[in-house]
Amino acid sequence: MAHCYGCGRLNVHGHQIQSFWDGDESVCRFLPGPDYVSIPGYVYGGLLASLIDCHGTGTAAAAAYRAEARAMDSEPPLRFLTASLHVDYLKPTPLGVMLEVRGKVTALAGRKVTIDEWILAGAETTVRGQVVAVQVPGTLVRELLERGEQI
């Protein structure tokens, strides 16, 4: 979604994360700013949850386009929202390190996509997560477009 705080290209105050395919996995790189602290020296868990969340819905959309063998700028637009989010914090994630969020689609059925994810700080996996994403209904997508919203 274009205005999303996590991944929207039009949200100038947001994180503007971008996700890409890397073979069968999706990947997103993000360097948290110094304010995103939990205990001194480590990344805020809410930010890590946000990365899992947005990388999950982005991966879901990319997977849905791929399943239909369509380019991601083709019409009608496919957008996803999070139905559920689970995050396991395996160990503290250090601040000041470029993080890599990786995802793998484990189920794609109807309007629902499940993505398993993990966050790497260097070679260490510090977080594991899962997102269940559901496709935004076409009626809502059309309504937003008709209101002149970018999505």
Next chain:
Amino acid sequence: MAHCYGCGRLNVHGHQIQSFWDGDESVCRFLPGPDYVSIPGYVYGGLLASLIDCHGTGTAAAAAYRAEARAMDSEPPLRFLTASLHVDYLKPTPLGVMLEVRGKVTALAGRKVTIDEWILAGAETTVRGQVVAVQVPGTLVRELLERGEQI
């Protein structure tokens, strides 16, 4: 934790959420700013996850002090981090509405506290979540204090 982006009183760029007891439940009120958008008009899911996360660790700490019949400013300090976070987005959460995050401790055993939570937008429950929080080891608390950190 004093510097936490979600609930730290010393993080001037963070959310600075505050949690309080309301009988057997804990409560936190938060009005998301207009940037925290997902689809236009609705609150960003990553922020809702952050509220569940920080209200959970805050509730865990408060419950641990209460279990020891201690004031929250008594020594040694008890602090908690999130081991796992689960969030179910039941329906979109409207922007521009004061949100109420409520929590209930469902298990307190050793260093681990489990908190069930929900977010109300007016009378509607839009989000349900669960946090499993673990107590920060006393050795780490002492190390941070010895380094002159506020916790």
